[in-house]
Amino acid sequence: MFITTMVVHMKMRKKFLLASSSASRYNLLRAAGLKFNTKKPQCDEENIKAKLLNKKTNITNLAKHLAKEKALSVSGETSDLVVGSDTIIIFQNTLISKAKNLIEAKKKLQKLSGKKHKIISAVSVCHKNSQIWCNQQQSTITLKKLNNHDIDEYLKNTGNQILSSVGCYQAEKLGPQIIKSIKGDFFNVLGFPLFPFLHFLSSMEK
Numbered sequence: 725m726f727i728t729t730m731v732v733h734m735k736m737r738k739k740f741l742l743a744s745s746s747a748s749r750y751n752l753l754r755a756a757g758l759k760f761n762t763k764k765p766q767c768d769e770e771n772i773k774a775k776l777l778n779k780k781t782n783i784t785n786l787a788k789h790l791a792k793e794k795a796l797s798v799s800g801e802t803s804d805l806v807v808g809s810d811t812i813i814i815f816q817n818t819l820i821s822k823a824k825n826l827i828e829a830k831k832k833l834q835k836l837s838g839k840k841h842k843i844i845s846a847v848s849v850c851h852k853n854s855q856i857w858c859n860q861q862q863s864t865i866t867l868k869k870l871n872n873h874d875i876d877e878y879l880k881n882t883g884n885q886i887l888s889s890v891g892c893y894q895a896e897k898l899g900p901q902i903i904k905s906i907k908g909d910f911f912n913v914l915g916f917p918l919f920p921f922l923h924f925l926s927s928m929e930k
Contacts, residue, residue: 740805765794787846795850808848811915815841829892838869845912859920863908
């Protein structure tokens with residue numbers, strides 16, 4: 725146990741590998757002063773998600789499973805620690821998927837308008853094909869009551885970049901125009917449980 729802790733300690737003092745192609749997560753961790761490299765996860769997220777759902781996995785735990793799979797997909801290729809993360813949205817006990825185009829985005833915002841939904845983000849840290857730490861957080865978002873004109877104007881201003889957001893809003897950008905309230909960790913809404921992760925890094929320094 726002591727040797728494992730020492731190995732982790734040494735690795736955390738160096739750069740880690742972020743298994744993600746998300747610009748939001750990249751910018752968030754960079755802004756926090758962390759040094760890391762990135763690599764796109766080598767796994768089929770939709771296939772993994774489908775298999776988990778077929779196994780009757782509780783949908784509130786999907787983000788945790790997907791974060792782990794993302795980290796493990798590249799963990800065997802490096803001796804560095806690998807960090808994976810995933811975010812899901814649950815609306816009325818149903819998993820919400822990303823919109824494929826602005827037409828779908830409009831329909832999604834019409835559905836979420838004036839209502840609450842849950843955002844669950846998870847982070848997993850793996851080393852040599854083994855998970856050594858994970859954390860999952862949940863926040864509740866309530867959107868403003870939006871009419872078609874509000875939604876059209878919002879999507880006109882955001883453009884196709886909004887399609888990278890599961891909920892079709894980006895809280896760090898134009899999201900406040902349509903968000904009424906956020907209950908819970910703001911960073912979790914951005915797609916990464918930052919405070920628990922920083923606490924984990926800090927614990928490795930001791």
